[in-house]
Amino acid sequence: MKKIFILCVMVLTYYTINAQNKIRGKITDQNNVPLPGATIYIPDMNKGITSNSSGNYELSNLPNGKIKIQYSFVGYTNRIETVVLKGNALELNIILKQTPIEAEEIVVSGGYNSTQHDNAVKIDVLKLNAMTTKCTPNFAEVLTQVPGVDMISKGSGVSKPVIRGLSMNDIMVLNNGVRFENYQFSDHHPLGIDEFGIEDVEIIKGPASLLYGSDAIGGVINFIKEKPAPVGSVVGDYNLQLFSNSLGITNNLGIKGASKNFYGGIRFGNKNHADYLQGGGVFVPNTRFFGNSLKVNTGFNNQKMALNLFYDYSNYKVGIAEEDALDFINAQGRGRKQEVFYMLLDNHLLSTRNKFFLNKYKLEVNSAYQQSGLIHSEGINEISIDMTLQTFTYETRLYLPSTSKSEYIVGFQGINQINTNNNHREVILLPNANINNYSGFGLLQYTFFEKLKVQTGIRYDYKQILSESVNLPTEATYRPALNKNYNSFSGSMGATYNLSEKLLFRFNFASAYRTPNLPELTSNGKHEERYELGDNSLVPENAYETDFSIHYHTNNFTFDLAGFYNILNNYIYISPSVDTTADGDKIYKYLQTNANLYGFETGIHIHPNHMEWLHFETTFSNVTGKKKNGEYLPFIQANKIQSELRFEKEKLVFLHNTFLKLNLLSSFAQNNPAPEEDKTLGYILFDAGIGGNIKVSNQLLSIGIGISNIFDKKYVDHLSTLKEVNYFNPGRNITLSLKIPFGLKRKE
Template identity: 65%
Template sequence: MKNVFIICVMILSYHITNAQNKISGKILDQDNLPLIGATVFVPDLNKGTVSNANGGYELSNLPNGNIKIQFSFVGYTNRIEIFSLNGESLELNVTLKQTIIDAEEIVITGGYNSTQHENAVKIDVLKLSPLTIKNTPNFTETLTQVAGVDMISKGSGVSKPVIRGLSMNDILVLNNGVRFENYQYSSHHPLGIDEFGIEDVEIIKGPASLLYGSDAIGGVINFIKERPAPVGSIVGDYNMQLFSNTLGLTNNLGIKGASKRFFGGIRVGQKTNADFLQGGGAFVPNSRFNEMSVKTNIGFTDKIGTFKLFYDFNNEKLGLVEDEAINAITERGRENKIWYQKLNTHLLSSQNKLYLSKFKLDINSAYQNTELIHFGDLNVYEIQMKLSTLTYEAKLHLPSKENSEYIIGFQGFNQTNANLNNRETKLLPDASTNNYSAFGLLQYTFFKKLKVQTGVRYDTKSISTQAIGLPVDPLTYRPAIDKSYGSFSGSLGSTYNFSEELLFRVNFAAAYRTPNLAELTSNGQHELRYEIGDQNLVPENAYEADLSIHYHKDNYTLDIAGFYNIVDNYIFISPTGDTTVSGIDIFRYKQANSVLFGGEAGLHIHPKPIKWLHFKATFSSVIGKQENGDYLPFVPAHKLKFELQTEKEKLLFLHNAFISVNTTTAFNQNNAAPDETPTKGYTLLDLSVGGNIKVKNQFFTLSLSANNVLDKKYIDHLSTLKEVNLYNQGRNISLSLRIPFDITRNNKH
């Protein structure tokens, strides 16, 4: 199967047309003055340029067919134009209007390259700008800036995102659209993606099985890679971060270039962090972590389409905060020696888009390999496993009209897990998983105000494992299993524009998730507990309704969203009340019909008389309950966040400066699951200041932040350190420096 896609790309990678498509013009402001450095970007082709000193731009070697182009400039509204090209040169002069509210972006995770307001399902976009991203050693914490997104944490290095109370295998993480597989089933394993080389993060809250299959019943987080360099340039950036709390240091260097047809880049990074300090100053033994990453890409764009190849490597060493390590480590440090896990992850992906007359064809494939090693005492291997995953898909965009778009597609997924070198513990058995699916998606616009999106999908999945141990020893024996599943999923959603300012969304979705390998086969100690799986578990089935309203004016926006998610056969792990002979608590995977409900609200204001000031407030709430009335585990407390930010063109030596004050209030979480205890609420205060520094003709970006300024001693309800009576991170002062450089410009001088 994997060779089919390689052959398809080779057969189709010839020129089917010699026509020359080109778009050029000027980008102007409302006074008809040129905007210098405005961005012109074609998401489908991953190709862009910037306007010159006269506001002029040019994009050539464009394919025939419908092309969507985004024009953008900081402080101005985005403008999105759709062209139908057929061997021609077009001239378009674009006027952008000033705005003090963030402009809507083109998003890609919903299946179509469309604006946020056009999607039936709301897609939140988190821009990873150096001046807006939260400075923290823990990248997952940055995602919690989005209302409804939280994290399960086991210190600074190990954390998992949570969307509306669902996490781990109930949400799907995508690395630039590729399903990311790195033993994500456990709260003890890390996210595995760092923030550098990421343009933005797109988040779908709610079932998304229609596009992505099983494991997306709670939502999707898609980490979108940075755009290529503007055509005709070679640019790069160096990033450094310092963290007082973890004595942390981050270094990252990237360089990329692009010609009219070719583009590529490379980025390398390193992180090192010592044991973090709790609120009050005591250190958390073995919370240290170290990381190294390499990211490369190369691509080709021509009239027939675009072809991209990406390679990511990530090496992580993460200390395990558990009883043995806490007792053994008496001094703070940063080197991982005992009780830590090491993950090496390789991801090679090919992403291709072909323009075939009135059709567009996406052919994508990826191979990833993650090796997980769990060390106990010095140089003692406890667990060693390798997870190998092959994914592939073909999506055909059928001929569309102005008011309709159609997609049909096929996806495949083949995965093997292998235990290596006969280590002491076999946490999971040797196993293979295969998944095949077909889907169709339709988007139709009525009366220019009502946009409807619907679709259906069918998945078939099989899991087979090898036996572990012998039947004569029932305590360690795990029989081989051979399971097959099949299920339909679908959704129906609509967006109605009452006016240019008021938008209403409604969405209904049916999704499902099959039990994973750990839930079916676990039988052994994992961190602080002994876990037992159940091979008789059946798939989860989710049925969710989402309603949301968006309203905006020139100087403020208001968003309100609510959801109700019924999850039949919800799978979770729960204590049995028994212990092993050595006194370790025994937990067993079980399932129950459950429901999660809640919502988010957000208000963003830029007062007209004082445009340099902006205020943002968000509130998120979720409650998860079983059919018998018990609450679900890992459901976050209600949270209220405020942000007050001032912006000045010049503040002392800073250009485009800002000062920001943020507060986060978590309410008391009394809705604890049977194996949890209630958690007291808390309020945290964060401060930050930053801007650009000009040295000769070079701008540097500098920011200074203080998180948990008052050094609050607190425990978040989703912190697994609560099990060992340790607190969350105390005060952290961080310094962030970004130095961009343009080799092309320097060579011209």
């Protein structure tokens, strides 16, 4: 009885001590003026508050151990503080400095919650703002603002991101850290993630297999969800965008709220676009698309745990601009209705992300279930492909006790997939199959002295692919059953050296590994306008990439330079052959070769002294991809220069926080095509935009007008697959954007 009593006292004492963890303070500028409405956010807990009218704040219910806190206010530098709590109350007064340059963020895709400058792997962050980002109905096009990132497109509704010449099977797309699986293998399939409820996008350029598995051989794109509402508030917003070129409309409505321990939110979205107009005003048949999405989230956090639950649903119907569809659609005329030659994509994603704070340890347990449906229709009520992919992912990460110099992570990940063909359709592009992948990894980050931080790790993967046979051995479309087993080690080592507060150098070497996937091994069927043929003798890819980058910044100037060299052994790609089917369809085959990819990106961002209302930014990106025999690789983006001149004014007539921007995109000619590709001419595009806030009563509404391709230029990008059917990229487009925020403020 005595022992039980002592145990109860210990438990009560433990929770009482935890309950005492709190941080309070005041947020001011350099002149000691309070900053009301400043944001205080704890990434580990997915919890945030805002400072009151006096700039004061208080964080309570915090866990024991080391946590990072980000303080931010528009127009000021972000400040990131690391504190160690041991059942105590801290006073932390924060001074934020004004800056015209965007401040660095806490990034989550590198394994640790760390600043961009602290991370050994360079992580680009793209903040999403409907008022200031590209005026396009194509969400993937927004990503191309990051140097080194491009897109393969098939009209406004279908596109795939490209990172330094690698795409589709070679890069990994994450939905808030969850591996997104919706038949990413083909350039005919859209990205499948919309911009609704996305706070920002984190992009790793180069191998990231250590943390994310074999499909991250070329990089990672992580779409980070919007933060919960500040504690004690209910907020929401309605967003509307109208597009002249595709007669399109995009709208979404979201509302979210948070109390001391709970939060929740819901967001609905809808898109509807007709066939787009190419330069010169002629419509491109069957590039119409529409879609709906629903996103729900809820969570609970206290001093012991942070539990998060997310549900995402999307449904998209996308026209297929292929030769067989052109005559039919041209006869009908431009429109929105989709009866023939379309894809229907249906995706459910239920995920949970949880952290448990165990004094010096931190345990992260994540899991997700995903169901993706893919239907291809050719004639009216004529469905040729009907597949469902079910994916179950799970992950455990243990953050070991750390010091001021070292941090350690060990983890385990698993993926189980089931691909199923439904309703006995005409084409079985991929067989019924089970795919299982299990892996373990370890990551170490060590600070040797104040200026040098090193990160290294190792990973082991085991993968099994089991597929059923298709048809009879006497038939041309016969595929034998597969039982493939793969395993490999991969690793990386990188370092960041801060020569001074303004100048840092970053070096990283990574080995990565990717197994051939189900489409590459087993494809045997018509897929849109071509016939695709896999090869079950393909072996795993291996990549060895070296990256080096320099970053320099002052209060009104930044400079970046990054170079890379990627050695790809057994690189897998799809290529047209000289063969055709009995029906005359061109046969595309999955092939394998040794190759090298190399290039660089550079950029500057200038705010002249005494002219903080003026911003100038320009970037240049270059990549070359060659096979071992000297031939060039397919789907390699052209060199590009992107520039923006931006003017800002606190008030212009009735507009508050006004901006005016002019953009230039100069794409060089691609004179180094693959043998099966054509050369592509260069082009120059001009865009413009204006926007700001309008005060209505006590509410600020945001409004913006943007014009892309101002001069309605006819052009074809090298990565546009519509050049195969002799159509140009979109012409002039005028976009009207409106955001109406609403909400209940918390009591101070």
